[in-house]
Amino acid sequence: MHSSGTLHSVLCLGRTYCDLVFTGLAGLPVLGRELFAKDVAVVPGGGAFITAAHLIGLGRDTSLVTRLGTDPLSAGLEGALAESGVDLTFVERAADAGPQLTVAIVQPQDRAFLSRRAGHGHPATVEAALSSPGVRHLHIAEYATLIEIPGIVASAKAKGLTVSLDPSWDDALIHDPGFLENCRGVDLFLPNTEEASVIARATNHEQILDLLIRHFPIVVLKKGSEGATLATGEGERLSRSAPHVPVVDTTGAGDAFNAGFIHGWLAGKGFSASLAAAIEAGSLSVQAAGGATVLRKIAAE
Template sequence: MMTDTDKRSAVLSIGRIYCDLIFTGLEELPVLGRELFADDMRIAAGGGAFISAAHLANAGRKAALVARLGTDALSSDAGRQIQASGVDLRFVEHSADAGPQVTVAAVIDEERAFLTRRAGAAMPSTLGEALNWPEAKHLHIAEYATLHEIPALVRLAKDRGLSVSLDPSWDAALIYDKGLLQACTGVDLFLPNLEEAEAITGSASPEKAMLMLSAIFPHVALKAGAQGAWSMSDGVVLHAEAEAVPVVDTTGAGDAFNAGFIHAWLDGKPHLACLTAGIQSGSLAVQSAGGFDMSLGEP
């Protein structure tokens, strides 16, 4: 007999929305006292929650963004791009204090430097409505900073029968927090990159880091850029190679990987297939500036 849970299929993706200013075609990364000139710049809607949701929608999975969006000019421009992405925006709260949220990215191949400004609180007034949405099957938390601001978030999602994934996302003020893993109790799928996993576990070895994380999380997927990705579930470690594709900008590639992996994982596919789906999604993201090529969302 099919239950209400079986009928659910949508992903809620929660996190901050940013306007990304992405500078490419640099010969070196910025240093103090020197002015650099980029060959190109793109203004793109950003933030892990949006990028993951957009790639999920592109894969055919209904995805709703749970976030706050400012009313300033930069936020409005990001909002117009988000509307064209295919993401469900019913749970986006519009508020003047939520913007502008901006990330400036300087990109050279796979090397990047970021400068980011956050604005307002992370928790949207729509959170309760989103968690009670009858179509919701899964909650993806795009950065640990969001969970840090909303400590009960995982418990609230689990109380409503949702599975939960979390990308810690690099935040120098939080990534070394001794209470990070305990705060993530209840997360089903943990999605760090190699640098984040090392900061959290103290191990630079993907296998060792995943072994330590698997004591906390039932499923772990670790992203390592050109080295591919690893996953661990039920004590089994798997690795998949990265795809050889032209790289324009790696901003958001990890969030795109998350979307591909989650989409396959929610369909009950084996972890190797989930890794492959994640890598394919991440490979798509790196071939254009910004985490999501907006032409993919066009009809």
């Protein structure tokens, strides 16, 4: 693991995918017809890895806690994973963990995904990762992972770690009536507006935040090109807009945003500075294909 002085390290927990990212499309595919893309990127994906890669780009030691297949598609990711600088000590390699892939079809302001999960999402390395020296924070990249590893939040808290969660959209789980109860103990909740609206069963942003902060000490609502709004259980509200930038691919922008906020928050920079760092990280991410692409390294202040 890289040394970063007094910076505490982060664990990013979740599934890792082989992302096939198609860009430069004239439209969306139609059944019975063939559509050609101008470009394609084959890159490691999944919220855990993308957030970890951006945290490394920000200068913070970060370990990926995941399962990776031994099939050709999964094996093909090994080089890019190593080159990212993310610590791979807690990557479990198992035959049943692949092939696990996502096809991303990218449009100018949005994208669609087709994914396949493989095997279970509970790495055998979790306990060792939580006990790793210097670890301060656990980021759970999707609600599905939290469900697949019952007690993970309590285990992390027992080790003295803070915990963040990006719910990530999952048609089978986003409507779970026990969603908020299952998230008990999470310190930082990082949904986008669509996810938050379904979870809170409301459409007005203020109403959504009013409900969510009853369950989480800090909620950061990601609003895409409109920026983000932060709310705390102590009544603080803060909004920031996002800059206008050329958009190549929005895949993983929310995960890059997570990295920016987590990095600033753990460094004690305060909510305003952390929110600004999150928006900057997300804005950089959309300017290149592939969610884990880091356009430039932002030195920690």
